[in-house]
Amino acid sequence: MAPPNGSANSNGNVLNSTKEDNYFELHDGKLSVRNVPLLTQVPGNVTFKSFPSVCQSSDAPPHLVHRAKSFSHKGGFLGFSLDKPTDRVMNSLGRFTDRDFVSIFRFKTWWSTQWVGKSGSDVQMETQWIMLDVAEIKSYAVVIPIIEGKFRSALFPGTDGHVMICAESGSTTAKSSSFDAIAYVHVSDNPYNLMREAYTVIRVHLNTFKLNEEKSPPPLVNKFGWCTWDAFYLTVEPAGVWYGVNEFAEGGLTPRFLIIDDGWQSINDDTDDVHEDAKSFVLLGTQMTARLHRLDECEKFRRYKGGSLLGPNGTSFDPKKPKKLIAKAIEIELVEKSLNKAAQSGVSDLSQFEVEIAKLKKELDRMIIGGDEKEKDSSKNSSSCSCKPDNIGMKAFTKDLRTKFKGLDDIYVWHALCGAWGGVRPGATHLNSTVASCKLSPGLDGTMSDLAVVKIIEGSLGLVNPNQAYDFYDSMHSYLAKVGITGVKVDVIHCLEYVSEEYGGRVEIAKAYYKGLSKSLAKNFNGTGLISSMQHCNDFFFLGTEQISIGRVGDDFWFEDPNGDPNGVFWLQGVHMIHCAFNSMWMGQFIQPDWDMFQSDHVCAKFHAGSRAICGGPVYVSDSLGGHNFNLLGKLIFPDGTIPKCIHFALPTRNCLFKNPLFDSKSVLKIWNLNKYGGVIGAFNCQGAGWHPKEQRIKGYPQCYKPVSGSVRLTDIEWDQKAETTEMAKAEEYAVYLCEAEKLFLESRDSDAIPITLQPSTFEIFSFVPIKKLGQGIKFAPIGLTNMFNSGGTILGLLYDEMIAKIEVKGGGDFLAYSSVSPNKAYVNGVKVGFEWSENGKLGVHICWNEECGGISNVCLVF
Numbered sequence: 001m002a003p004p005n006g007s008a009n010s011n012g013n014v015l016n017s018t019k020e021d022n023y024f025e026l027h028d029g030k031l032s033v034r035n036v037p038l039l040t041q042v043p044g045n046v047t048f049k050s051f052p053s054v055c056q057s058s059d060a061p062p063h064l065v066h067r068a069k070s071f072s073h074k075g076g077f078l079g080f081s082l083d084k085p086t087d088r089v090m091n092s093l094g095r096f097t098d099r100d101f102v103s104i105f106r107f108k109t110w111w112s113t114q115w116v117g118k119s120g121s122d123v124q125m126e127t128q129w130i131m132l133d134v135a136e137i138k139s140y141a142v143v144i145p146i147i148e149g150k151f152r153s154a155l156f157p158g159t160d161g162h163v164m165i166c167a168e169s170g171s172t173t174a175k176s177s178s179f180d181a182i183a184y185v186h187v188s189d190n191p192y193n194l195m196r197e198a199y200t201v202i203r204v205h206l207n208t209f210k211l212n213e214e215k216s217p218p219p220l221v222n223k224f225g226w227c228t229w230d231a232f233y234l235t236v237e238p239a240g241v242w243y244g245v246n247e248f249a250e251g252g253l254t255p256r257f258l259i260i261d262d263g264w265q266s267i268n269d270d271t272d273d274v275h276e277d278a279k280s281f282v283l284l285g286t287q288m289t290a291r292l293h294r295l296d297e298c299e300k301f302r303r304y305k306g307g308s309l310l311g312p313n314g315t316s317f318d319p320k321k322p323k324k325l326i327a328k329a330i331e332i333e334l335v336e337k338s339l340n341k342a343a344q345s346g347v348s349d350l351s352q353f354e355v356e357i358a359k360l361k362k363e364l365d366r367m368i369i370g371g372d373e374k375e376k377d378s379s380k381n382s383s384s385c386s387c388k389p390d391n392i393g394m395k396a397f398t399k400d401l402r403t404k405f406k407g408l409d410d411i412y413v414w415h416a417l418c419g420a421w422g423g424v425r426p427g428a429t430h431l432n433s434t435v436a437s438c439k440l441s442p443g444l445d446g447t448m449s450d451l452a453v454v455k456i457i458e459g460s461l462g463l464v465n466p467n468q469a470y471d472f473y474d475s476m477h478s479y480l481a482k483v484g485i486t487g488v489k490v491d492v493i494h495c496l497e498y499v500s501e502e503y504g505g506r507v508e509i510a511k512a513y514y515k516g517l518s519k520s521l522a523k524n525f526n527g528t529g530l531i532s533s534m535q536h537c538n539d540f541f542f543l544g545t546e547q548i549s550i551g552r553v554g555d556d557f558w559f560e561d562p563n564g565d566p567n568g569v570f571w572l573q574g575v576h577m578i579h580c581a582f583n584s585m586w587m588g589q590f591i592q593p594d595w596d597m598f599q600s601d602h603v604c605a606k607f608h609a610g611s612r613a614i615c616g617g618p619v620y621v622s623d624s625l626g627g628h629n630f631n632l633l634g635k636l637i638f639p640d641g642t643i644p645k646c647i648h649f650a651l652p653t654r655n656c657l658f659k660n661p662l663f664d665s666k667s668v669l670k671i672w673n674l675n676k677y678g679g680v681i682g683a684f685n686c687q688g689a690g691w692h693p694k695e696q697r698i699k700g701y702p703q704c705y706k707p708v709s710g711s712v713r714l715t716d717i718e719w720d721q722k723a724e725t726t727e728m729a730k731a732e733e734y735a736v737y738l739c740e741a742e743k744l745f746l747e748s749r750d751s752d753a754i755p756i757t758l759q760p761s762t763f764e765i766f767s768f769v770p771i772k773k774l775g776q777g778i779k780f781a782p783i784g785l786t787n788m789f790n791s792g793g794t795i796l797g798l799l800y801d802e803m804i805a806k807i808e809v810k811g812g813g814d815f816l817a818y819s820s821v822s823p824n825k826a827y828v829n830g831v832k833v834g835f836e837w838s839e840n841g842k843l844g845v846h847i848c849w850n851e852e853c854g855g856i857s858n859v860c861l862v863f
Contacts, residue, residue: 020073022050023187031078031094033187036136039094041162046093047079047180054181055205064211068204071197075186077205078143078165085175087505088168088442093143093183095161096120096132100658103130103155104583107691107698108450109440110494110534111555113575114582115691116660120163124693125446127155128538129586130163131191133658140194141187146202147542148182150174150505154443154538166443170497170506181205191585191657192721199589208511208543209590215549217592218487218528220410222645223256224637225620227597228263230559231627234281235325235368236263237300238397239317242309244625245405251630256641257410257620258401259489259531262287264301264394264413266294267420270435274428279368280361282329285451289459291425295476297394297483306396310404319625325367332360398484407641412531413485415476416492417513421455423462424472431472436463438498448697451562452492461499466509469516477524487529490517493544494537510543518547531594536583545590550617553593554579557622559602563697567688570761571700573604574669574686577611578662581652581671593649597622600629607684609636610739610763613789614673614682616649635789638811639849644784644793646673646680647724653681653716662690663701668710668758672717674725675792677782678769679717683710685758705760711753712766731770735781735818735841739765739789744818744842746771746779767792771818775802778863779820785847787813796856807859812849815859819843827860829853835861 025032026048031039051072058065080091097119106112106126115124123130129144145153145165151174156164167182169175184202188194203211228236231244241260248255267290268278277298281287296302318324339353390396398411418424424433438457464472477488496513500506521530532551535544545551554576561568576596584593595615598608600623609632612619619636621628637643653670661669661684669684688705691698714736719729736747736754741764747754756764769781769792782798784791788811797808809815822837826845836844843861850857 022073022076024048024076024185029094031185033134033139033141034137036134038132038134038141039096039163041092042094043080043092045080045082045091047081048076049079049180050076051201051205058204058207060204060207061214064200065204068201072201074188075184075198075201077181078183078185079179079181080165081179082177085177087170087172087175088166090156090164090166092158092162093165094120094163095158096163097161100133101130102582102657104128104586106154106444106537107448108555109444109447109453110492110536111579112536112583113555113579113691116658119161121157121159121161123155123157123163124691125154125156126443126537130155131194131657134187139187139189140191141185142194142198144184144186144198144202145538146182146184147206147208147507147538148179149176150507151176151179151182152507152539152542153182156443168441168443168506170441170500171504172501174505174508191654192651192718195585195589199586202542206542209541209545210547212549212588212590212592215547216528217549218410218530220257220487221550221592221618222642223409223618224253224633224641224643225257225259225410225618226255227259227261227620227622229261229597230599230622231624232263232322233283233326234263234287235322236260238304239309240322240625242401242404243317243319244623245401245408247625247628249405251628252639253630253633253637254405254407254641255620256407257412257618258408259412259414259620261414261489262491264297265292265415265420266296266298267291267422268293268425270425274425280364282325282364283333285455286329288421288452288455290420291422291428291462292419293425293428295429296479301397302393304393304397306391306400310400321367322625325364328360328364328367332357332364335360393483394480394485395483402484410486410529411484412487412489412529413480414489414491417490417517418461418463418492418495419472419476421452421492422459424464425462431468431475432465433462434465435460436499436502438495439501441497446696456495456498461495463499466503466512469513470519471516473516473520474523477520481524487525487531489531489533491533493532493535493540497539506539507543510539514540514544514546517544521547532591536587541587541590548591550592550594551587552596553583553587554596557596557598557608559599561700565700567700567702567705569603571688571705573607573761574662574684575689575698576608577669577684577686578690580611580615581650581669584649584651588649588651593617599623599627600633601627604761605629605632607761607763609633610682610765610789611650611671611684612636613644614646614650614671614680614765616646616673619643635787638855640855644788644790644810646675646790646793648674648722650682651718655716660690661686663687663704665704665706666708668708668756670710670712670716674717674719674722675767675790675795676724677728677795677798678767678792679719679725679728680768680790680792681712681716681766682763683712683756683758683766684763685760688760707757707759709755709757711755713753714747714749714751714768717768728770733771733779734768735771735783737767737769737783737786737791737816739767739786739791742786744783744816744840746818746841765789769818772800772805774800774805774863776863777820778803779818779841780805780861781818782807783816783818785809785811785813786816791816803863805861805863807861808856809847809859810854810856812847812855815845815847817843817861819861821863823861823863825862827862829857
């Protein structure tokens with residue numbers, strides 16, 4: 001079977017066999033790595049093939065081909081054969097027991113999370129990869145199910161310790177009986193190198209995606225933003241968005257990017273007039289069977305009049321309106337539930353409920369419309385007038401936003417991969433769309449119940465023909481680009497597998513859609529303006545990331561448990577962090593990890609803020625109107641809306657990889673990252689919830705929601721993962737600063753571990769900065785601004801002379817350094833200033849925000 005990139009006929013780089021013997025060997029039913037059995041009882045139909053024998057040439061960039069070839073002896077491909085062709089098959093890869101593993105599995109169609117265990121039977125369904133601890137050789141091995149031809153694969157649990165691989169096409173028209181490379185195995189003594197090397201080999205082999213390192217992230221990755229979702233849900237409207245952005249501006253933090261989430265599109269149900277927007281969608285779920293009936297903004301945005309919000313007497317907006325609408329929608333929902341309950345109980349006369357529902361819906365409609373039918377009709381007429389296209393609608397609105405809020409660089413809007421949740425309405429646009437019934441793969445049977453899945457299956461998908469994928473996306477995106485939108489958040493991505501039967505299978509339909517999406521992204525949004533979401537499956541990463549460079553690495557931020565557990569407001573936050581930290585192990589090879597928004601006034605907002613500060617990605621919130629904690633945000637964000645971002649993406653420390661930081665009652669989640677002049681460890685108590693295999697859901701484990709203790713070491717930081725920080729690992733001593741405890745002390749590589757005890761839903765951030773020895777044996781290390789969570793991220797430049805330390809600092813506040821002696825003088829931007837120094841080495845200088853220089857100040861300390 002030829003590799004999916006067609007390399008059998010490629011004219012690309014030829015790969016010759018390496019001289020080194022392969023570390024893996026499949027012999028006599030055992031797959032061994034450097035003579036250590038990894039899998040036993042391997043079926044006779046399973047094969048192992050080296051990288052050069054499978055991938056004889058590649059069109060990947062030469063430097064990647066060379067890199068893949070250089071460590072090809074550390075891995076190879078697993079395959080298997082069958083007696084007859086099939087479109088879905090489960091085959092054992094062998095058995096393992098009593099070996100620690102960490103894995104990622106899909107707990108919902110769209111979302112994946114971490115799981116640990118000790119045998120093949122502990123693996124969960126739809127596992128995307130599994131890393132095994134091979135302690136005998138102080139190494140780690142990974143098994144990654146991949147794509148071959150029209151088939152994709154995932155791992156599943158077997159009996160008696162066996163791990164199964166499921167290969168499926170998603171269509172009865174696409175069958176096969178032989179696989180040469182349906183999974184890839186690799187070994188390394190470094191778990192982070194392991195993932196990077198393995199996915200580099202797969203990238204060269206498949207040539208259907210690009211690595212994170214090959215792409216540029218969108219500019220918003222270094223900035224602060226606001227997403228409208230939790231403020232409005234589906235009731236989002238121009239005046240409300242304006243009001244929200246203005247609240248941030250008045251609080252001193254104008255967002256640098258804005259995401260107008262679900263609710264701005266022109267959607268309706270199949271029973272509605274084909275040209276009319278549905279008006280009663282408020283709550284999540286109500287819109288999930290609706291479809292696009294036109295490709296531009298809905299009437300709420302179409303009737304916006306340019307300049308109407310700019311003047312002192314701009315359109316007024318009641319900030320309580322969104323909550324009033326949501327409350328009314330909940331009223332309707334409760335009566336509908338009562339009606340359904342009565343009907344199930346055999347009540348024959350339901351008219352009382354029906355009358356009440358009709359009455360409440362009319363009230364909701366009046367609240368949404370505002371009663372101003374004259375203005376609505378007038379604006380509808382003017383919106384179709386071609387003589388003033390710039391003065392109405394989304395274009396006028398984005399122009400006014402940028403006129404008022406000068407720092408607002410990017411405005412993104414939301415859309416689903418298929419347009420809306422329910423796709424595109426047939427006959428409503430120029431596109432060839434048909435309503436396709438949805439069918440779940442059997443592999444998803446064990447996943448968590450999900451309202452979105454239920455609704456999409458209920459309403460089916462208005463699927464644009466895959467042959468029109470580029471036309472579909474370009475029609476939307478080119479219009480959006482013309483009206484001032486600079487990017488899109490694409491949600492509901494992993495739904496194509498539901499409708500792949502008639503289109504040659506899930507790989508073929510995904511290729512068509514992702515090719516069209518990538519081409520449109522390159523044309524309309526500078527190649528980077530797209531945040532991917534609800535995409536946690538290997539189909540997307542192997543086929544959809546040739547152009548896409550950023551994506552969500554966790555399930556949604558849930559401010560409360562949608563299933564009703566009152567303690568979910570606490571324990572769901574730790575679950576979110578585990579999603580993000582462990583998913584970044586593999587997703588970070590493809591895209592810039594995005595840890596999602598949170599609410600700054602949430603009871604666990606500080607817990608979230610601590611993780612966002614060192615995650616290495618963008619920082620954005622979904623605050624409701626009036627629901628802002630500006631003091632907390634000020635510890636994350638500079639006054640100009642940029643952030644002190646780490647230079648890598650956060651990952652779990654080695655000694656966390658095979659632990660269960662969610663419900664083992666003892667493990668602390670530790671994540672490491674790197675700054676330009678130091679390293680950072682975040683320790684988080686995430687205990688209290690997690691996946692329950694039998695109940696097939698994430699649930700609370702209240703007995704685990706308690707204090708836990710652990711320790712942090714200098715060696716928890718992986719200094720060698722960035723070339724520019726490698727030298728920092730060689731320092732003799734380090735200054736260590738604890739953000740929450742406000743402690744500063746020295747550590748050496750031989751020092752004992754730093755003990756820590758964390759209360760539930762709390763954290764500590766440890767900054768490690770190498771000590772520099774100046775003249776006369778003076779020890780010095782800059783910590784940064786301690787009023788920021790990631791103090792080390794505020795240091796942009798550092799220069800030492802014999803008796804002088806010069807530090808370039810961004811931000812305003814309290815600058816801290818370790819200094820074994822007091823300096824003689826201190827200067828900030830050339831002006832002599834006072835400072836504080838104590839015998840324990842704490843040296844403090846106050847810095848004001850330097851507006852003229854973009855917030856950057858030059859600190860000079862003379863000894």
